[in-house]
Amino acid sequence: MTSSGPTVILSYDRWVTDVRFQLNFKSGKPVYLQLVDQVKSAAASGAVQPGDPLPSIRPLAEELRVNRNTVAKAYAELENQRVIETIAGKGCFVRASSSPFRKDVRLKLVAETMDDAVVQAHHLQVGKAEFVRLAEERFDAFEDKRARAVHE
Amino acid sequence: MTSPTSVIEINQLVRRYGRTDAVNGLDLQGEPGRCYGFFGRNGAGKTTTIKCLLNLLRPTGGEVSVFGMNPARNEVAVKSRLAYVPDYVAFYPWMTVRDTLDYFASFRARWNRDTERALIDQFRLAPAQKTSHLSKGQRTQVALVAAVCAEPDLLVLDEPTSGLDPIVRREFIQTVIGAYQDADPGQRTVFVSTHLISEFEGLIDEFTIIENGRNVLTLSADVARERYRKIHARFAVEPDRLEFGGARVLRQRGREIELVVNGNADDVMNRLRAGALESVTTESLSLEEIFVATLQPGGAVA
Numbered sequence: 001m002t003s004s005g006p007t008v009i010l011s012y013d014r015w016v017t018d019v020r021f022q023l024n025f026k027s028g029k030p031v032y033l034q035l036v037d038q039v040k041s042a043a044a045s046g047a048v049q050p051g052d053p054l055p056s057i058r059p060l061a062e063e064l065r066v067n068r069n070t071v072a073k074a075y076a077e078l079e080n081q082r083v084i085e086t087i088a089g090k091g092c093f094v095r096a097s098s099s100p101f102r103k104d105v106r107l108k109l110v111a112e113t114m115d116d117a118v119v120q121a122h123h124l125q126v127g128k129a130e131f132v133r134l135a136e137e138r139f140d141a142f143e144d145k146r147a148r149a150v151h152e
Numbered sequence: 153m154t155s156p157t158s159v160i161e162i163n164q165l166v167r168r169y170g171r172t173d174a175v176n177g178l179d180l181q182g183e184p185g186r187c188y189g190f191f192g193r194n195g196a197g198k199t200t201t202i203k204c205l206l207n208l209l210r211p212t213g214g215e216v217s218v219f220g221m222n223p224a225r226n227e228v229a230v231k232s233r234l235a236y237v238p239d240y241v242a243f244y245p246w247m248t249v250r251d252t253l254d255y256f257a258s259f260r261a262r263w264n265r266d267t268e269r270a271l272i273d274q275f276r277l278a279p280a281q282k283t284s285h286l287s288k289g290q291r292t293q294v295a296l297v298a299a300v301c302a303e304p305d306l307l308v309l310d311e312p313t314s315g316l317d318p319i320v321r322r323e324f325i326q327t328v329i330g331a332y333q334d335a336d337p338g339q340r341t342v343f344v345s346t347h348l349i350s351e352f353e354g355l356i357d358e359f360t361i362i363e364n365g366r367n368v369l370t371l372s373a374d375v376a377r378e379r380y381r382k383i384h385a386r387f388a389v390e391p392d393r394l395e396f397g398g399a400r401v402l403r404q405r406g407r408e409i410e411l412v413v414n415g416n417a418d419d420v421m422n423r424l425r426a427g428a429l430e431s432v433t434t435e436s437l438s439l440e441e442i443f444v445a446t447l448q449p450g451g452a453v454a
Binding site: 023024025027028030031032042057058059061062065066067068069072098123124125 | 185186187250267322326329330333334351353355356374377378381410421427428429432434436437438439443
């Protein structure tokens with residue numbers, strides 16, 4: 001049996017069709033970070049646009065049956081990373097992506113994430129050439145997906 | 153160790169029944185706004201511990217404090233800030249649901265009528281029904297309404313969902329997350345003992361596993377899931393001899409091996425790679441699997 005947690009499709013405009021929060025307690029990744037990454041990839045892929053509202057904490061926590069603090073922590077982290085912003089009395093919204101960091105810092109952040117993938121590739125005996133080819137392929141797939149989302 | 157902000161503080165608790173040590177040197181701590189899982193097999197000492205917290209039992213030894221107070225000496229002060237939903241809920245059979253909730257409310261300084269109305273609706277409870285006619289699920293729902301409407305700082309749940317149908321169990325957990333936790337998340341503390349660990353998985357911030365009246369493991373849920381992993385590996389040829397210090401081999405047949413690691417995944421992966429490794433997958437253990445792995449004969453995974 002696969003062991004993923006609940007999948008939730010929320011009735012919030014774009015979140016309906018494009019964002020499915022899916023928690024997997026067996027991934028080894030903290031639950032709040034799974035939410036963070038899913039919102040980030042939805043924002044990066046164009047599935048949600050700047051100004052789109054995020055679901056409020058209570059219904060999302062109830063639906064996913066996770067601690068309310070877990071969702072609150074995810075939103076705080078997203079705000080910290082400037083992916084979303086909180087407008088008092090209105091809720092959380094996706095921000096236009098503009099990284100506050102200098103280019104070298106941004107490169108370093110990406111490099112850190114890539115290091116994880118390199119380690120994983122090493123463990124799984126995927127060589128450098130294959131890895132680079134895969135990286136290009138993933139990047140193209142991402143840009144395709146993004147272009148399609150923006151044009152819709 | 154004593155932190156002034158602790159909601160629950162248990163130090164070396166001992167409780168004997170005759171010659172039997174139900175609880176034997178238990179330590180436990182709970183901070184406000186967090187959700188604690190309390191896991192143990194039948195007879196491990198969970199209910200006895202909870203009864204000591206609620207002053208339904210006097211400890212034989214050790215110390216228990218709730219909100220920084222001794223629950224025996226400050227019974228009213230402690231009880232006015234907590235609510236308790238036991239496994240088996242009993243009401244006065246001649247009272248209706250309405251009477252019962254009013255009766256509970258009469259003991260409480262606070263009672264949230266809006267929450268009460270919303271939950272009665274949501275659970276489809278009939279206020280005019282006699283409690284003697286309620287099903288087990290409905291009795292638990294009434295007890296949960298009574299607990300949540302009082303807006304306590306601490307919600308103590310002892311096997312709250314055992315014997316309930318899946319829909320009632322789901323609604324129960326959603327109510328704890330929504331109606332209870334949401335109102336004042338920084339203060340709303342949950343302490344839940346349960347066998348149905350997987351259902352509460354998303355709710356649990358931290359858990360304690362007890363066995364023979366002692367805590368054997370206390371960890372945050374995220375840390376636990378990161379540490380405890382199951383590795384499944386397949387070799388191209390059957391390996392001669394495999395040595396895994398600290399990992400428990402779940403099964404090994406021919407070219408395949410499955411093992412559980414506790415924090416030493418990298419080391420074990422390196423040992424595996426010494427063989428002709430064909431494929432390898434890892435996944436975290438769920439809290440329920442961690443519970444089983446910890447209490448299985450042979451002891452905890454080192």
